[in-house]
Amino acid sequence: MSYLEFFGVVSGGLATWLAARANIWSWPVGAASVTLFFFLFYQIQLYPDMFLQVFFVITNLYGWWRWTHPKTGEADKQNELRITRLTGRPLILTLASGLVATLGLGALAQNLHRLFPVLFSQPSAFPYLDSFTTVMSIVGTFMMIQKKLECWWVWLVIDLISTYIYFIKGVKLVGIEYAVFCLIAFQGAWHWTREYRSYQTDRQPAHL
Numbered sequence: 001m002s003y004l005e006f007f008g009v010v011s012g013g014l015a016t017w018l019a020a021r022a023n024i025w026s027w028p029v030g031a032a033s034v035t036l037f038f039f040l041f042y043q044i045q046l047y048p049d050m051f052l053q054v055f056f057v058i059t060n061l062y063g064w065w066r067w068t069h070p071k072t073g074e075a076d077k078q079n080e081l082r083i084t085r086l087t088g089r090p091l092i093l094t095l096a097s098g099l100v101a102t103l104g105l106g107a108l109a110q111n112l113h114r115l116f117p118v119l120f121s122q123p124s125a126f127p128y129l130d131s132f133t134t135v136m137s138i139v140g141t142f143m144m145i146q147k148k149l150e151c152w153w154v155w156l157v158i159d160l161i162s163t164y165i166y167f168i169k170g171v172k173l174v175g176i177e178y179a180v181f182c183l184i185a186f187q188g189a190w191h192w193t194r195e196y197r198s199y200q201t202d203r204q205p206a207h208l
Contacts, residue, residue, distance in 0.1 A: 008036035020188035027064035048134040063145040083196045086148040106131035152189035
């Protein structure tokens with residue numbers, strides 16, 4: 001186990017736990033974690049995951065700003081972005097777009113070592129499965145930035161697949177972390193659902 005893996009796991013676990021609690025500090029802690037994972041994934045040839053970390057640095061900073069600067073009518077009692085739902089056709093289109101993008105990225109990942117042999121000396125491990133978790137992580141991140149409750153079910157699927165990949169690749173501490181993330185995803189769904197329902201209660205008029 002390397003220092004990159006250890007500190008990336010610790011900071012990533014903390015960021016995910018904070019996100020499940022809808023705590024805005026999940027974003028800056030997450031930015032530190034993904035910077036460490038960028039270098040780790042380069043070392044173990046998970047190239048789509050490596051590229052994903054660059055995206056995550058940017059989105060962690062944007063998510064921090066979005067949660068703390070809600071638009072008119074979007075704020076909760078703490079003057080932070082309130083939780084909303086993504087259902088029906090918008091949800092279907094979002095997931096379908098993710099699957100199409102997975103096929104495109106998977107084809108690219110499968111041929112990176114042929115297209116850029118100087119940069120990528122080894123073929124990509126699990127090009128399509130890794131690409132699926134990469135694309136859907138982007139989808140899940142944008143859903144989380146907008147505080148859509150359904151993001152936690154997307155993260156659960158990602159975490160289950162990632163747990164398998166990381167154990168196979170031998171980064172077992174990261175694999176254990178993602179197994180824990182599965183539990184945190186359940187916690188996040190439960191906590192966010194409870195908070196979302198509390199908005200309905202707050203809007204009900206008091207009985208005299």
